[in-house]
Amino acid sequence: MTRESIIIRVPPDAWYLPVTRAVATEIAAQSGLGHDGAVALRTVTTEVATALCLDAEQESTAELEFTRSARGVCIVGKVPTQQTAPPEESTPLMRLLRQVAGEVTAVCVVDSAGQHTLRLAATICLP
Amino acid sequence: MAESASGDVYCTSLTWLTSAGAPSDDRYTRDALCVGHCSVADGTDLMVAVGALDLSTTPVMRELIIDRTAPGHVLLLDLRAVTLFGSSALTMLIDTQPKVTAAGGRLVLIADGRVELRALRALSVPSAFDVADSVEAALHRLGV
Numbered sequence: 281m282t283r284e285s286i287i288i289r290v291p292p293d294a295w296y297l298p299v300t301r302a303v304a305t306e307i308a309a310q311s312g313l314g315h316d317g318a319v320a321l322r323t324v325t326t327e328v329a330t331a332l333c334l335d336a337e338q339e340s341t342a343e344l345e346f347t348r349s350a351r352g353v354c355i356v357g358k359v360p361t362q363q364t365a366p367p368e369e370s371t372p373l374m375r376l377l378r379q380v381a382g383e384v385t386a387v388c389v390v391d392s393a394g395q396h397t398l399r400l401a402a403t404i405c406l407p
Numbered sequence: 408m409a410e411s412a413s414g415d416v417y418c419t420s421l422t423w424l425t426s427a428g429a430p431s432d433d434r435y436t437r438d439a440l441c442v443g444h445c446s447v448a449d450g451t452d453l454m455v456a457v458g459a460l461d462l463s464t465t466p467v468m469r470e471l472i473i474d475r476t477a478p479g480h481v482l483l484l485d486l487r488a489v490t491l492f493g494s495s496a497l498t499m500l501i502d503t504q505p506k507v508t509a510a511g512g513r514l515v516l517i518a519d520g521r522v523e524l525r526a527l528r529a530l531s532v533p534s535a536f537d538v539a540d541s542v543e544a545a546l547h548r549l550g551v
Contacts, residue, residue: 294463298438301459301491319491323526326493330462372494372501376526 285347290329292336292359300329300344304355307346311353314407320380321353324402327377328357331386334373335361335398352382352405361398364388377402421445421455424471430457430488438490440464442471448551451481453542457488460496469499478511483545485517492526504536513537515545 288303290296304325308318325344332342342359366386367374377384381402390396421443430441440458447453452475460468475482486492500516507514515537518527527536539545 294461297461297463298459301438322491323493326459326461326491330493330495333462372497376494376497379528 285345287343287345289341289343292333292340292342294330294333297326297329297333300325303344303346307348307353311348312406313353313404317352317404317407321355321404324377324381324404325355327373327380328355328400328402331367331373331400332357332359332398335359335363335367337362350406352403354401354403356399356401358397358399361388361396363398364390364396366398366400380404425467440467442468444471444475447483447542448546450479451483451546451549451551453483453485455485455488457490459491459493460486460489460499461491461493462495465495465499468496469503472503472514473506476507476510476512476514480511481513481515481549482507483515483517483539483542485542487517487519494526497526500536515539515549517542517545 286303286307288300290299301322304321305318308321311317313321329342329344336342336359340360342357345356347354347356366388369375374384374386382405383401383403385401387399388396389399422445423441423443425440425442438459440456440460443455443457445453454471454475456468458464472482472484489496504514517540518538519540527538539548
């Protein structure tokens, strides 16, 4: 399977969580993740998008990138934030993410203009 | 007797409390949270959640649980038809459970080990809640 990415951009508002899950559901179906993998992808997508909603700057845009590969599906979420650190590992969100996804990374990066961006990545591996 | 979204037969009818009404098979609306409610015994109510429990829907769920909390009253919260149980739902339950207890009520979760129990285990919190795998098991445990 070749690498293939789909990027969606939505306001960081909980109202759009079902939209992100609809995309995740379609990608899971096309990726051969199976039922459990699809449930995991929907859960991880929701948690990544939730983190973006909770930490986003006002009137910003959240970006979710889904990349399919031979290993599985990787989700990378990004949003401008005023936070200087990613969500703490002890939060329910991070603990659930770590239990469901094979790999999780969470960082806050700052660009040359001083703008912070939360970047959260998680991978659901193929069975 | 009617069959619930979870597949159990336990009450004559559920009253759907949420604006989405009864659950739908429509692929575009099946994520909507639908919450049904009925009485299963004297002082024991059943609330059935169908759909996704996420950041957008947990405030509604919290409000419904608190609204139906009363001293000496048991509320069975059936989560088996939940299609997504996120950290927001976990946080909501962790916050709401003490409020129910402080009000003299009791909250019992009905979960069968699919979506919702995995999330509860992520926080190692199943022991923090009363959890039964069926309505019948919960009623048996309560001596109803």
